[in-house]
Amino acid sequence: MGIADTTFWWLLAGACIVLELVTGTFYLLMLALGFVAAALAAYLGLALPGQIATAAIAGGGAVAIWYAVRSARGRKDRASGNPDLNLDIGETLTVDRWNPDGTASVHYRGARWTVVQRAAQPPVAGTYRVVGVVGNRLMVDKA
Structure with missing residues (x-):
């Protein structure tokens, strides 16, 4: 005491x-x-x-x-989808051709990247916006 x-x-x-x-x-x-x-x-x-x-x-x-x-x-976005931590989020890129497996290979920031659409959409060539990065794959949505 x-x-x-x-x-x-x-x-x-x-x-x-x-x-x-x-x-x-x-x-x-x-x-x-x-x-x-x-x-x-x-x-x-x-x-x-x-x-x-x-x-x-x-x-x-x-x-x-x-x-x-x-x-x-609520939970904050993970680093793979957080634009404050990953500067690729929000950037645009051009996909010339999609592969049959739903991926594409693009030249982005001086290197080859594999691109995957986040939502199930028809693979159409064009401009896409980066919405996430998972490993060495860029997740994109149609811009």
């Missing part, structure tokens, strides 16, 4: 922060918030069961709130 309890909770909070810096797991920061709340509860003289409950409620609540916020935002 004295300074020893507060020190214990502060050390746990610090350990969570260090682990978060090493692993990059943001949820450890939320647990550290729970440990900080428990340290404050210990400083205010709350008994050990109350400190543990405070840590659980504050840390678990912070994790639940963060999870809900991230879920409500």
Whole structure:
């Protein structure tokens, strides 16, 4: 209940922060918030069961709130379709001829690329817009 309890909770909070810096797991920061709340509860003289409950409620609540916020935002596009990460997204290219298997080979950015249509459409020569990159294949839609 004295300074020893507060020190214990502060050390746990610090350990969570260090682990978060090493692993990059943001949820450890939320647990550290729970440990900080428990340290404050210990400083205010709350008994050990109350400190543990405070840590659980504050840390678990912070994790639940963060999870809900991230879920409500929805998932961002993967890197293969995210124009902020992949500068090919949105660029146009010309397909002269489609192969029978639904692919085409084009010269794009100084190299040969395999092109695949994202949607099942008839393979028609023309201008296409890059909508994704999967490995060494460009996913395209008709421009």
